[in-house]
Amino acid sequence: MTSTITPDTSAPVAISVEEQQFNDLIEADSRIEPRDWMPEGYRKSLVRQISQHAHSEIIGMQPESNWITRAPSLKRKAILMAKVQDEAGHGLYLYSAAQTLGATRDDMTDALIAGKARYSSIFNYPTPSWADMGSIGWLVDGAAICNQVPLCRASYGPYGRAMVRICKEESFHQRQGFEILLELMQGTEEQRQMAQDSVNRWYWPALMMFGPPDDDSPNSAQSMAWKIKRHSNDELRQRFVNMLVPQAAVLGVTLPDPDLHFNEETQQWDLGEIDWTEFHEVLAGRGPNNAQRLQRRRDAHDEGAWVREAAAAYAHKQSARTEEMAAK
Amino acid sequence: MTTPGDSAAEIWPLWEVFVRSNRGLSHVHVGSLHAPDETLAVRNARDLYTRRSEGVSVWVVPAAAITTSDPDAKGAFFESPAGKNYRHASYYSKSEGVKHL
Numbered sequence A: 001m002t003s004t005i006t007p008d009t010s011a012p013v014a015i016s017v018e019e020q021q022f023n024d025l026i027e028a029d030s031r032i033e034p035r036d037w038m039p040e041g042y043r044k045s046l047v048r049q050i051s052q053h054a055h056s057e058i059i060g061m062q063p064e065s066n067w068i069t070r071a072p073s074l075k076r077k078a079i080l081m082a083k084v085q086d087e088a089g090h091g092l093y094l095y096s097a098a099q100t101l102g103a104t105r106d107d108m109t110d111a112l113i114a115g116k117a118r119y120s121s122i123f124n125y126p127t128p129s130w131a132d133m134g135s136i137g138w139l140v141d142g143a144a145i146c147n148q149v150p151l152c153r154a155s156y157g158p159y160g161r162a163m164v165r166i167c168k169e170e171s172f173h174q175r176q177g178f179e180i181l182l183e184l185m186q187g188t189e190e191q192r193q194m195a196q197d198s199v200n201r202w203y204w205p206a207l208m209m210f211g212p213p214d215d216d217s218p219n220s221a222q223s224m225a226w227k228i229k230r231h232s233n234d235e236l237r238q239r240f241v242n243m244l245v246p247q248a249a250v251l252g253v254t255l256p257d258p259d260l261h262f263n264e265e266t267q268q269w270d271l272g273e274i275d276w277t278e279f280h281e282v283l284a285g286r287g288p289n290n291a292q293r294l295q296r297r298r299d300a301h302d303e304g305a306w307v308r309e310a311a312a313a314y315a316h317k318q319s320a321r322t323e324e325m326a327a328k
Numbered sequence B: 001m002t003t004p005g006d007s008a009a010e011i012w013p014l015w016e017v018f019v020r021s022n023r024g025l026s027h028v029h030v031g032s033l034h035a036p037d038e039t040l041a042v043r044n045a046r047d048l049y050t051r052r053s054e055g056v057s058v059w060v061v062p063a064a065a066i067t068t069s070d071p072d073a074k075g076a077f078f079e080s081p082a083g084k085n086y087r088h089a090s091y092y093s094k095s096e097g098v099k100h101l
C-alpha cells in the first residue's frame, strides 16, 4: 500500500500510508500502540531501551538485597524488602512492555545472562556499608526518577504506562534512602562519616546514569525525534544536580565536587568535569562488580529452573485433565 | 489475530490483568504477565499489580482469548461521528437557562 507522490529527486519518492499514519501520530503527540505499524528502527530501538531498562531493575536488586539480612532494625528490613520487591516488579512491567514489541522473555533473559545485554552501570558498584542503602535510594533512585518522569510521556503506549506505575513507586524509594542518610547524619561522628563516605562514592556514578554528554550520545537525536526521549542527557543531569544541592544541605553532607558552584547568569549549578573513562570502563564490563552481578543472576536462573519446569508440568497436567473431563 | 506479546516462541502464555480498585467500580486493565496457568497467573497478578492495596478483585484473562477490532480497518470500523452531534446533550441549546434540564 503506497501512495506515490510526484517523483521528485530531492524528496523521498514514496511514503506508505502506514508510515504517514505513524508520522502523524508522533507529530500530534499521540501514542503508538502495539498493533500499529511502526518503522523497524523504532521497534528495535524501543526493544533495546526497554529491555536494558528491565535488566537494570532486575540486576538493581542485588546491591540492596545484599543488606536485607543485615539491616539495622526490623522496620528497615521490611522497608528494604519492599523496595527490592518493587524493583522486581519494575523489571516485570518493563519485560511485558518489550514483549508487546515481539521480543520474547526467554531471549531477553538469555541475552542478559550471556552477558550480551546491557544494564545500567551503576549496579556494578559495591555496597560495603549500610549508608549505601541511603545513597542508593537518594542518589540512584533519585537519578532514575529524574530520567523516568519524562518517559511517562514516551510515544510508545505500553512503555509510558509501565513508567507511570514505576514512577509512582519510586518516590518511596528515594524518600526512604534520604531518611536513612538523615538519621545517620544526626547520629554519632562515626555514623556521619559513614554517610559522607557513601555519598562520596555514589555521587559521580549517579551523575553518569544519565548517559554520555550530549555531543557523544549517538542514539539521542533519533530517540527525541520519535518522542521516546523528551530531554537530552545533559539537560536531565543538570536538572538532577539542581535538585540535589539543596537536599544535600538539609542532610548536611558535602557533594564531592570542588568545582560545583552556582552560576548567577544561568541560575543553575555548574558542575566539574565528569570522568568518562571510568564510565566507559564500567560499561565495558571492567567495573568493580560486573562479573559478580552476572554470575549471581545466572545462578538464580539455574537454581530456579526446577520451579519453572514444575509449574509448566503442573499446568500441562491440569489442562490435559480438563480436556479429558470435557471428552467424557 | 495475534495478541501483542502472545507469541508461539513464548514458553508460558500471556495473561491480561484487570483490577477492580474498589467495590462499585469496573475492573480496569492494568497490564499483562506471563504464567503457566490461571492459578499462578492470578497469584502473580496479585503480587505484581496490587502491592499497595490497589485492588479488591483481580481478573486474569488469557490474552489469546481476547478478540479485538482490526486496527488496519481504522476509520471504517468505527462509525464517523460527523453530523451526529445530536447524540450529545450539548447539541440542544434552546433549553439554555431552563432549570433542571
Ligand SMILES: [Fe+2]
Binding pocket: A057, A086, A087, A090, A166, A170
Ligand atoms: Fe525501579
Ligand SMILES: [Fe+2]
Binding pocket: A087, A141, A144, A170, A173
Ligand atoms: Fe527504585
